[in-house]
Amino acid sequence: MRARSVSGCFGGEVVRAQVGHPRSLSGVDVLRLAVTPVKAEPDGFQVQIWVNDVEMTAAGAGMGMDPYDVLIPSNRFAADDAPQTIPVARCTCGVYGCGSTDVQISKVPSGIQWEWRIEVPMDRSPIFEPAAYEREIERVAQDHSWETPVRTAGRLVLTSIDNEELPAGLRFDWVANNWRRPESFQVCLRNGSSHQIFIDVDWVNRSPEELSKEVRRLLVDTDPKEWTATWSSIQRSDSPPTMASERWTQVRF
Ligand SMILES: [Zn+2]
Numbered sequence: 001m002r003a004r005s006v007s008g009c010f011g012g013e014v015v016r017a018q019v020g021h022p023r024s025l026s027g028v029d030v031l032r033l034a035v036t037p038v039k040a041e042p043d044g045f046q047v048q049i050w051v052n053d054v055e056m057t058a059a060g061a062g063m064g065m066d067p068y069d070v071l072i073p074s075n076r077f078a079a080d081d082a083p084q085t086i087p088v089a090r091c092t093c094g095v096y097g098c099g100s101t102d103v104q105i106s107k108v109p110s111g112i113q114w115e116w117r118i119e120v121p122m123d124r125s126p127i128f129e130p131a132a133y134e135r136e137i138e139r140v141a142q143d144h145s146w147e148t149p150v151r152t153a154g155r156l157v158l159t160s161i162d163n164e165e166l167p168a169g170l171r172f173d174w175v176a177n178n179w180r181r182p183e184s185f186q187v188c189l190r191n192g193s194s195h196q197i198f199i200d201v202d203w204v205n206r207s208p209e210e211l212s213k214e215v216r217r218l219l220v221d222t223d224p225k226e227w228t229a230t231w232s233s234i235q236r237s238d239s240p241p242t243m244a245s246e247r248w249t250q251v252r253f
Pocket of ligand 1: 099
């Protein structure tokens with residue numbers, strides 16, 4: 001859940017070899033996850049995925065998903081009673097959809113099964129031992145050692161405010177530092193399919209914890225008419241969002 005890089009990449013030109021049968025010596029498939037930096041984006045990170053010590057995101061669409069897409073605010077690797085399909089890899093330009101790998105996660109009698117979709121990195125569906133799988137996905141979700149201050153603030157904002165607590169019709173689109181003014185943290189909200197709304201909070205003299213509290217005070221406890229917000233019309237209209245006041249200004253990209 002962060003700003004997508006704008007690039008001229010249209011993907012699809014790279015054909016990657018599938019990984020054969022990465023088997024562990026014991027015959028049991030073993031999952032390992034890690035959050036690592038990516039160069040394609042400022043403050044960019046990816047969730048890399050090893051199955052039996054072979055990294056899958058590079059072998060699939062090319063690069064792991066942003067932690068905001070799979071770990072924060074909720075851990076989407078968790079196996080549910082019904083099969084769930086989640087994104088696990090995107091194009092190296094940073095855009096999911098330019099290149100994409102999904103997995104369908106299912107509980108099967110022998111464990112937790114991953115069935116690869118779209119750009120398939122491995123020619124079979126690994127099955128993980130449930131207790132070891134749960135331990136690994138919990139471990140990576142609890143490990144915040146990779147975070148930069150903006151990523152800590154982003155996690156605190158996304159995990160401490162439910163979309164249901166936002167003013168009616170609004171939900172989170174992404175959070176990141178303002179790329180024009182890095183001293184400012186920016187929250188982008190989406191108003192249905194009509195507008196994006198941007199709220200800036202200055203970093204000056206604020207820790208990530210203090211900054212996330214200020215974001216909460218503004219978004220949850222303050223009338224939107226009091227916000228100093230900017231907005232952009234997704235449908236290229238000049239009509240502001242219905243909750244806007246004279247304090248709100250239009251921004252064009
Ligand atoms: Zn691309």
